[in-house]
Amino acid sequence: MPFRPSANIAELRESATIAVSQRAKALKAQGREVIDLGAGEPDFGTPAPILEAAKRALDEGATRYTAVEGILPLRQAIATQGNASFRGTEAIAATDVVVSCGSKQSLYNACVTLFGPGDEVLVPTPSWTSYYEMVQLARATAVEVHGDPARGFKVDVERLERHATPRTRGLMLNSPSNPTGAVYAPEELRAILDLAATRGWWVISDEIYQRIAYDAPAPGALDVAPRRDNLIVVNGVAKAWAMTGWRVGWTISPPAVAKAMTALQSHTTSNTATVAQYAALAALTLGEPVDATVRAMVAEFKARRDAALPILQASRALTVLPPEGAFYFYLKVPGAGRVPDAGGAFCQELLEKAGVAIVPGSAFRTPDWVRVSYAADKAQVIEAARRIVATADAMA
Numbered sequence: 001m002p003f004r005p006s007a008n009i010a011e012l013r014e015s016a017t018i019a020v021s022q023r024a025k026a027l028k029a030q031g032r033e034v035i036d037l038g039a040g041e042p043d044f045g046t047p048a049p050i051l052e053a054a055k056r057a058l059d060e061g062a063t064r065y066t067a068v069e070g071i072l073p074l075r076q077a078i079a080t081q082g083n084a085s086f087r088g089t090e091a092i093a094a095t096d097v098v099v100s101c102g103s104k105q106s107l108y109n110a111c112v113t114l115f116g117p118g119d120e121v122l123v124p125t126p127s128w129t130s131y132y133e134m135v136q137l138a139r140a141t142a143v144e145v146h147g148d149p150a151r152g153f154k155v156d157v158e159r160l161e162r163h164a165t166p167r168t169r170g171l172m173l174n175s176p177s178n179p180t181g182a183v184y185a186p187e188e189l190r191a192i193l194d195l196a197a198t199r200g201w202w203v204i205s206d207e208i209y210q211r212i213a214y215d216a217p218a219p220g221a222l223d224v225a226p227r228r229d230n231l232i233v234v235n236g237v238a239k240a241w242a243m244t245g246w247r248v249g250w251t252i253s254p255p256a257v258a259k260a261m262t263a264l265q266s267h268t269t270s271n272t273a274t275v276a277q278y279a280a281l282a283a284l285t286l287g288e289p290v291d292a293t294v295r296a297m298v299a300e301f302k303a304r305r306d307a308a309l310p311i312l313q314a315s316r317a318l319t320v321l322p323p324e325g326a327f328y329f330y331l332k333v334p335g336a337g338r339v340p341d342a343g344g345a346f347c348q349e350l351l352e353k354a355g356v357a358i359v360p361g362s363a364f365r366t367p368d369w370v371r372v373s374y375a376a377d378k379a380q381v382i383e384a385a386r387r388i389v390a391t392a393d394a395m396a
């Protein structure tokens, strides 16, 4: 029978980050040497004490369903961590936490629960590709709010207000940012949260890269918000603890929202894997043995950034945003403003001629740019930076 996609997914785009990785894999399968800086995944293994805790949990029978919203000790640990930074009025309870299959599901749960047909959601742009699609899957409209490249593409109150209409229902925030690596300062974050509270907008704050910040700690929304009755904080273990494959993310939200998201999740995935929840519990509660490994991973990301940044900045053809967190460089490439998809053309040239896979900025709604992940071996990141500069300078 011929397949015609339903109206639900007719507009859905394939994830561009995955498409590039697939092309790189295909070239590798043909025997080509490719440096793959496309994926947004730490290149480290999960810290050993977490693995040991997970094995123990299996031996002790962590093989059955749990509560849809996750095991109580994990939700308590998440609430405790949230309360350590929240100075506002309503303390966070375990019932405000919903654990899901990665922060991706947490974000999807929040979008579908809060937004619907006719609603507009402000999405600072460039942003991680899935926000636009998730808002659309909720049948709401993602409104791109382009940030100022000179400020790492960060948005401010004035830019958000310019795009607001009576239909605006919410706002996506992501600091440190994928793809730019920009980090909002506490006062910048506070001003945006104040605006959202005044306007009655929901704020979904994706803080998955919060612990990967190099020059100063990255504030989360709970660090600066005086209240949280319009706030959904999203986090997870994937990036900072190198646990992408475990699929554990969570939301901290007002209790009514948590209840609605739990109901939604009860009809889609139920709980995320039981053993993975025990692994996440270990990540959050084992303390120094795990925290020291996380610090070492962040230090290694920083060393790669510091090694590759001056190489990229020496190019006469690239504009480089110095990243303050996450593990991405965002670069404006030759042809910007002249060629319709300058980033896509650059990525293609770089992959086919220089054997380096990166992601076109069109995936993040800024087609003049490209994203380079430095979640890879330092020597490879340095070599890739040299090839990127050589390719860009030759094209300029």
Ligand SMILES: Cc1ncc(COP(=O)(O)O)c(C=O)c1O
Binding pocket: 040, 101, 102, 103, 104, 105, 128, 174, 177, 178, 206, 208, 236, 237, 238, 244, 248, 249
């Ligand atoms: C900004 C951002 N949010 C969320 C996610 C999803 O992470 P998880 O593995 O927890 O679903 C990613 C993964 O690339 C991301 O870059």
